[in-house]
Amino acid sequence: xxxxxxxxxxxxxxxxxxxxxxxxxxxxxxxxxxxxxxxxxxxxxxxxxxxxxxxxxxxxxxxxxxxxxxxxxxxxxxxxxxxxxxxxxxxxxxxxxxxxxxxxxxxxxxxxxxxxxxxxxxxxxxxxxxxxxxxxxxxxxxxxxxxxxxxxxxxxxxxxxxxxxxxxxxxxxxxxxxxxxxxxxxxxxxxxxxxxxxxxxxxxxxxxxxxxxxxxxxxxxxxxxxxxxxxxxxxxxxxxxxxxxxxxxxxxxxxxxxxxxxxxxxxxxxxxxxxxxxxxxxxxxxxxxxxxxxxxxxxxxxxxxxxxxxxxxxx
Numbered sequence: 636x637x638x639x640x641x642x643x644x645x646x647x648x649x650x651x652x653x654x655x656x657x658x659x660x661x662x663x664x665x666x667x668x669x670x671x672x673x674x675x676x677x678x679x680x681x682x683x684x685x686x687x688x689x690x691x692x693x694x695x696x697x698x699x700x701x702x703x704x705x706x707x708x709x710x711x712x713x714x715x716x717x718x719x720x721x722x723x724x725x726x727x728x729x730x731x732x733x734x735x736x737x738x739x740x741x742x743x744x745x746x747x748x749x750x751x752x753x754x755x756x757x758x759x760x761x762x763x764x765x766x767x768x769x770x771x772x773x774x775x776x777x778x779x780x781x782x783x784x785x786x787x788x789x790x791x792x793x794x795x796x797x798x799x800x801x802x803x804x805x806x807x808x809x810x811x812x813x814x815x816x817x818x819x820x821x822x823x824x825x826x827x828x829x830x831x832x833x834x835x836x837x838x839x840x841x842x843x844x845x846x847x848x849x850x851x852x853x854x855x856x857x858x859x860x861x862x863x864x865x866x867x868x869x870x871x872x873x874x875x876x877x878x879x880x881x882x883x884x885x886x887x888x889x890x891x892x893x894x895x896x897x898x899x900x901x902x903x904x905x906x907x908x909x910x911x912x913x914x915x916x917x918x919x920x921x922x923x924x925x926x927x928x929x930x931x932x933x934x935x936x937x938x939x940x941x942x943x944x945x946x947x948x949x950x
Contacts, residue, residue, distance in 0.1 A: 645693065645892045705820055712815045813882075
């Protein structure tokens, strides 16, 4: 058992809820057709119940042969995508430099304007936030409130703009070949063990995607997805993430994977938090002073809402 764990990159366990049928003997009252009297008889009935079954999923460490096969798979698909007319990231970057970058003149102007607005609003917010809210005039308080709101909108526009530019490189030959190769490793290295016990047959163990070749395994993947197989739906997101982290970083240790997963979750919360910057900065707003006559409607704004909740890679 220790040797098996040593040959794994990462593993995690869940309890899978399953509905099972069990035959039970039940005593029932029935009328005897011959005597006409009621009598107790035993009948076998099928009873359904929900049970929790422990399942452990894992990503195996690839063998040297699998790594070589994966590299060959990448080269084949890179060549295929280039023949289809896709550029590599290096080719696309050179092309963009040759034609003056990824932005046209209008985009450059709009991008510069957004950053100028961002700087101006940040200065306003910083300047007025340094004052005590009771020392702000009604005009200053109103300008601060407006600047905070506009600042969140500008940040969102900049984020969307930069994401659109970055997506250009998502459709290059090497990125698509890389994603295909990550899927190749995911299909060949993902396994599971279901159940518990020491007797033979108590534990069901095998590869998550049956098949000997990539095409067979990919068909198993598609069927599991289409049929919403519980083993698939409960594991695929984390297994895909682990396969991607391993391929991109070369991490080999369970604890290191956990650290990276925590970082990804933290970064996700920070990114989502940027969209709700207005809510986060509102406690500093002198809104109660501006809306003095409107009782205390600004008070609810001081309660921070929980940020929205994280999957993906091309499968």
